[in-house]
Structures are given as C-alpha cells and as structure tokens.
Amino acid sequence: MLGEVAILHADDSRACAFRLAAELAAEGYSVRRREAGAAATDSVVADAVIVVWSKAMLAAQSMIAAARQALARRVLAPVRIGGVDPPPNFAHLWPIDLDGWGGEKDDPRWQFVRDEIELAMRRSALRAEQPQVVGPGRPPPKAKPQASKRDWNRLRIPVWAIAPCAAALSIVVSAGVLMSAPPARVQAAGEAPARKATNEPPTAAVQTATLSVSESLAFDGNRAAARDDPSPPVLTLATAVAAFPEAGGQTIISPGTADVGVGSETSPEPAAETASESAALVEATPPLPPPPRDTFAGVIFRDCVQCPDMAEIPGSANIGSAPGFALSRREITFEQWGACVADGGCRAYRPSDSGFGREGRPAINVSWEDAAAYAVWLSSKTGRAYRLPTTDEWAHAAHAGAETPPAPLPDRANFDAAPWKSPLPAGSFAASTYGLYDMQGNVWEWTADCSDADQTESDCSSRIAIGGGYDAPAGALAGLARVSKQASERRANTGFRVARDL
Numbered sequence: 001m002l003g004e005v006a007i008l009h010a011d012d013s014r015a016c017a018f019r020l021a022a023e024l025a026a027e028g029y030s031v032r033r034r035e036a037g038a039a040a041t042d043s044v045v046a047d048a049v050i051v052v053w054s055k056a057m058l059a060a061q062s063m064i065a066a067a068r069q070a071l072a073r074r075v076l077a078p079v080r081i082g083g084v085d086p087p088p089n090f091a092h093l094w095p096i097d098l099d100g101w102g103g104e105k106d107d108p109r110w111q112f113v114r115d116e117i118e119l120a121m122r123r124s125a126l127r128a129e130q131p132q133v134v135g136p137g138r139p140p141p142k143a144k145p146q147a148s149k150r151d152w153n154r155l156r157i158p159v160w161a162i163a164p165c166a167a168a169l170s171i172v173v174s175a176g177v178l179m180s181a182p183p184a185r186v187q188a189a190g191e192a193p194a195r196k197a198t199n200e201p202p203t204a205a206v207q208t209a210t211l212s213v214s215e216s217l218a219f220d221g222n223r224a225a226a227r228d229d230p231s232p233p234v235l236t237l238a239t240a241v242a243a244f245p246e247a248g249g250q251t252i253i254s255p256g257t258a259d260v261g262v263g264s265e266t267s268p269e270p271a272a273e274t275a276s277e278s279a280a281l282v283e284a285t286p287p288l289p290p291p292p293r294d295t296f297a298g299v300i301f302r303d304c305v306q307c308p309d310m311a312e313i314p315g316s317a318n319i320g321s322a323p324g325f326a327l328s329r330r331e332i333t334f335e336q337w338g339a340c341v342a343d344g345g346c347r348a349y350r351p352s353d354s355g356f357g358r359e360g361r362p363a364i365n366v367s368w369e370d371a372a373a374y375a376v377w378l379s380s381k382t383g384r385a386y387r388l389p390t391t392d393e394w395a396h397a398a399h400a401g402a403e404t405p406p407a408p409l410p411d412r413a414n415f416d417a418a419p420w421k422s423p424l425p426a427g428s429f430a431a432s433t434y435g436l437y438d439m440q441g442n443v444w445e446w447t448a449d450c451s452d453a454d455q456t457e458s459d460c461s462s463r464i465a466i467g468g469g470y471d472a473p474a475g476a477l478a479g480l481a482r483v484s485k486q487a488s489e490r491r492a493n494t495g496f497r498v499a500r501d502l
Helices: 011-026 061-072 108-129 149-155 162-180 221-226 237-243 275-281 334-342 368-382 391-399 474-478
Strands: 004-009 030-035 048-053 076-080 251-253 310-313 325-328 444-450 462-466 482-486 499-501
Touching (some): 004 011, 004 061, 011 030, 011 108, 048 061, 048 108, 061 076, 076 108, 325 391, 334 368, 391 444, 391 462
Parallel strands (some): 004 030, 004 048, 048 076
Antiparallel strands (some): 251 482, 310 325, 325 499, 444 462, 462 482
16 A cells, blocks of 8 residues: 545535545555544544545534644645635645546646645655654664655656665766866857757767856855855956856846946847857767655645645745745746646747757746746736745745855756756756755746836836856855846746745
8 A cells, every 4th residue: 555545525525535535546545534524533644634625614623623633744635626715724725626527537636636645645754754752762763765656657767765876876977977078178259158958868978168267256155154254245247247158248236235237237149059050069968867856845835736836935034024935846847837828828928948948947038027927827827926036035945044055066956067058957956945946056036126226116127036047156056146137138047936925
C-alpha cells in the first residue's frame, strides 16, 4: 500500500466520496471514508485527509473539527461540490471544485487532487522521520522513507536513492570538464552572444569564457562581511556597466536605495544571428541538472488547476506585512502563461523563447506590463488578490530568515559561472527554506516597485527587477542587486513570479 487516505464527507457528497475512494484504491492507497453523523470522534488519523466541502458538510461541526486537526498536521487536501466556500478558518487552503467529475483519470482536476495527496503523504513521511524522545534523551531509530509508485515513475529510475548520487556525479563531471577544458576566447565587442541551449549530452569539451567581474563589484558579499558593514553597499554606475554587459544601458540600483544612475533606460536587442555566426558561436552545453526531489513540507496551496503553486511566507515588520503573504514557488512558466492567453488574458501576447526552449522554462521576453496583466487575469480567475511582489517582500522571501542569502554556487543557482548560459527549467535546483525555487539567478524578476520613488503609480515609467539572471555575476545574486527597466521593456533574461495576499 502507498499509504492511508481518509475521506471526510456528508451525505450530500456521498457519490463524490465513493468515486474518490474507488480511484485512490485502484492506485494502491488504503482508503476509508467517514460520513458526517457516522462516528462520534473528532479525531482522524491518516497519512492524508480529503475533506469534501458541501452544504451539509458546513453544518457538521464534528467533521469540521476533524478537518481542522488534519489542517494542523498539514495533511489536508480539500475539494468541494455545489460551489460552496469552505469555513473561514480554511479559506487560505482553497478547495478544487469537483462538480461534474465522473472519475475520469485525464481530468486535470483529478491530477490536482493527486498532487495534494502526494504532498500530504510527503509531510507525513517527514514527520515520521523526526526523532521523538522515548527515554532519557534517546531517540528511536529513523524509519527509512518509502518511495511511492508515482515517485518512481516521475523520477524514471529504478531506485529513488540513485537520484542524489546522479546529481552529485553530474556536478563532479561538469566541474571536471570545465577545469580540463582549454580557456575559450573572450567574446569580442559587438559580437552576438550564443543563444542556443540543448538538453543533449555534450559532444565536445565544454568551453566557457571565464572572464569574471564579481571581484570588481562594490557590493561583493565577502567584502561586506569582512568589514562588518551591516548596511547594503552601493554599486556604482562604472562597476555596473562592467558587471552587467548584457544589460546594455539598463540602470543598476544598489540594494536598499532608490537612486537611479545616469544612462539610457533601454537598449536595442542584439542583431539577428546568421546561420554561420550561430554555428561558430554555439558551444556544446552540459545536460540539464536532474530535477531535485521536493521535500518541502511547509504550507503550499494552489487556487486553480492552471494556477502556480504558492508558498506561505511568514510576515515581518520590516515589510509591513505582519500576517505574511504567499509567493509562487517558481517563476511563471511558458505553460502557465499559455493558459492565461488561452483563457483570453495576458493581452493575447505570446512571448518568444529566444531559442532557449519553452518546456518548463520561465516565461521570458515579458515586460512589467505583461506580468501585471497576468496577475490581473489570475485575480479574476480565482477571486483572490494576486499581484507582483514588492522588492522588500521579494528580498525577505529570498533571505528566508537569514541576514544575507547564501553565496551562489553553480550547483545550486544558474548565473554566469554556471555552464548552461541560458534559462533553465523553473525549479532545477533544491528549494529554499521557504520552499521557493530560483530566488538566485535564472532570470531577473519584475517587482511592483517604481524605480523613481518620487513618481506615483500612475506615471511610473520604469520598474525594478531583482534577483539576477543566467548572465549575471555572483555578486548580483548575493547582493540582491536591483535593475531598473522600462515598464514596457521585454528581455530574454527577465521573467517574474507572483504574490498573493493572505
């Protein structure tokens, strides 16, 4: 058996509960139903608990108490029929609507429910692994985690334990190739950058330009730590131009200040490459990093089937959001953007992938205005207040409770020292303490803040992006440098993620 699932329901949702039980049992779960009025106890012990919210269920206090216990254990997977809203204490964990579902396995709503159950199972397994004192300071031995059948299929390897070994081996091999490769020529001024990315294994030694500018950055994290300076250092315009050649005339804003340097706010896209230039510049690239196993057991929710997974971020007085907020775990992907366009939103704009590929990758070549349009569509679809995060919220989430974010390394972030030279699929590295992916590198991310603090929201023409991209140096990632861009500007190194009020 894969684990035990309990289904809480009332008599008006019995048919839905039967279908849920049948499908889960067919997949190998041990399933038991509990109908309102059938038992007196408020306690339900199971690895995952499905609650079917219905009109009768909202009046069953003992069932609500049982669901509340499952919510406290973070193993609750809510669904609903009849269009009812959950009780107030459950409103942050919005249920998937199963009206009209007849047990079809290809229904995306069913996949949504299965994902929620897997997440609950993972939390139960992690809780079981935590040692509990049973004697004078002596914890019991940890139980070995069991991989589910769906985990095996998803990883596509015979034994789940091979995954971390493969990841480590990939890093060692990549590092060895980079160290043994002859130094590549430095790209000449005005020369078009390599654009192509591939998932195929390298056919020749990987050659990567090693020109590093992180040592020249005025906000280098190591230097700041050495001088015990708690205030964020300033990145000057001169070092900014050297540090961010891909940014062209974009304005770099130092962390913690809204001062904007002098320079053109926009720069033209590079000229199109000819076939001969592309063939000469495209270098062999290593395979994509293996997808990390998701072990995050915090609060995650999704407001609709096409909606991004959201992680709850604890509040902080420094960001004026004491109750906390939610942030999408990954950068918004091309697939999620496509769902918006297919639903009549996002201004019907279909962004280019600049030759990097689309599957699983963050949506790039989207302006601040485009990103704001996606948040508007998401809000109208879900009835929840989605928006772009502020720079303070974004930085608070990236720090994850630490004074400064960890130093970026090529095996856990995608930046100019990494070998790929292109955006990677969202979530290619392990999640942070708050369950977020790619808060360092991959693509710069739009925020809600105006570059000019003196401008109002209505006349703000440039906005701040943060976090660094695949072409940014390590100092930009560690220092959380801000980049000022025109709100209408679209670039191949810029995407976004969304926030939601709680």
